[in-house]
Amino acid sequence: MSLLLGYSPKLFIRKPVLVRASGGGSSSMVQTPPCFIHGADPCGADHVLLEYAYSMKNHPRLRKKAPEQLVYNDAEVTTIGSSHGWVASLMHGVGTLRLHDDLNPVASDANPKRISLPPLVTVPHCQTQIVTNVSLSSPSPEDEDCVVAVKFLGPQLSYCRPSSALGSKSKWFNIRIANPSFFSSRVMFSEKLNMFRIPGAGGQLIGSWDLCKDQHTPEILVLRYRNLPELSEAEREVMDTCFTTEHLVESQSTGETFLVKCFRKSVNGGTSWETKAVMVFRVLPLGNALYTRHLGDLTIFISKSEAFCVRASSFPDVRPNEVYILEDTEIAFFRLADSDISGELGNDDLDLADLDLEKMFEFLSSDEFAVI
Helix, strand or coil: CCCCCCCCCCCCCECCEEEECCCCCCEEEECCCCEEEEEEEECCCCEEEEEEEECCCCCCCEEEEEEHHHHCCCCCEEEEEEECCEEEEEECCCCEEEEECCCCCCCCCCCCCEEEEEECCCCCCCCCCCEEEEEECCCCCCCCCCCEEEEECCCEEEEECHHHHCCCCCCCEEEECCCHHHCCCCCEEECCCCEEEEECCCCCEEEEECHHHCCCCCEEEECEEECCCCCCHHHHHHHHCCEEEEEEEECCCCCCEEEEEEEEEEEHHHCEEEEEEEEEEEECCCCEEEEECCCCCEEEEECCCCCEEEEHHHCCCCCCCEEEEEECCEEEEEECCCCEEEEEECCCCCCHHHCCCCCCCCCCCECCCCCC
8 A cells, every 4th residue: 555664666557648848838648668666776865766677678777866755655654556657645744645746757857746635534433544545537637627536444435626726726525435345445447437436345346436426326336257267176275265355457448347356365474465366357337247368468467556457569578368466575477378377475675687577577557656
């Protein structure tokens, strides 16, 4: 949910981003290849110099300055995650959320954009100190119709319109979710439905909120699983001992919706989590969830921010029909065709430069940061 103190940033990024031209306030679409933050070195007062490395071997490395607080959190600031390249941070002292584009590799480091949202309001019997994730309905919070949804651990779901915040007229609308299966889940925005969606724990339900129209009552979709694989007794025993998380992913290129179930087990005396299995289901409009091992040209990326998928053929070295998982102490790659998992367990010293990049790569895209 946030950067651990002393941990280097691990980010996922995807698709084109809206970047201000260096000469002024105009915007242009910039396509950046998959990349990762290779390091963060001290750079003047309260800043670090981030180094980005790309999957293409001949691509020049980029170095970019960013606030130290966004990389190494303290008691005042917690970096939560991101959506569309906008990193969200919780300012504990004043109880507000702030959106930044500082960590976007193609955004200006000389003139970064930072948008402070209104002070958070805690619903009775809820809390606003632990944020599950943040989701934007459009690529830029400066868009007039952009809605920012914040899912807190527990019943509270809040949203506001940042463009109003620029004129000091924005406010939070708060929803207390009744169904406890949504309390620990993450929120995502569906461009296809124009609604914010949350998968229920266990993967039995999907709740959809039309926050763009200020509809606070969710539409509930009950899932019916089909085409389930036959598992061996050993596979069932492993999965029964695992902690399960559910992630909703929408492909913008195909319009498909996928539910990804990750089965993870505590290892190393409880200091790390290791992915033991992954199951992907194609979710149809009426609730049928079809187990699949075939994503075609798509690759799914899972981390602690919004999950996303891309066409692998659009990015060199991204392998199709796989699920890439990035967590605090694990990088895992799940191949759907044969259910093979490769990866690396570690700690804050995890460095992809030490891994076989033919098989392992910590990817970023260009508008979706998943900050751990």
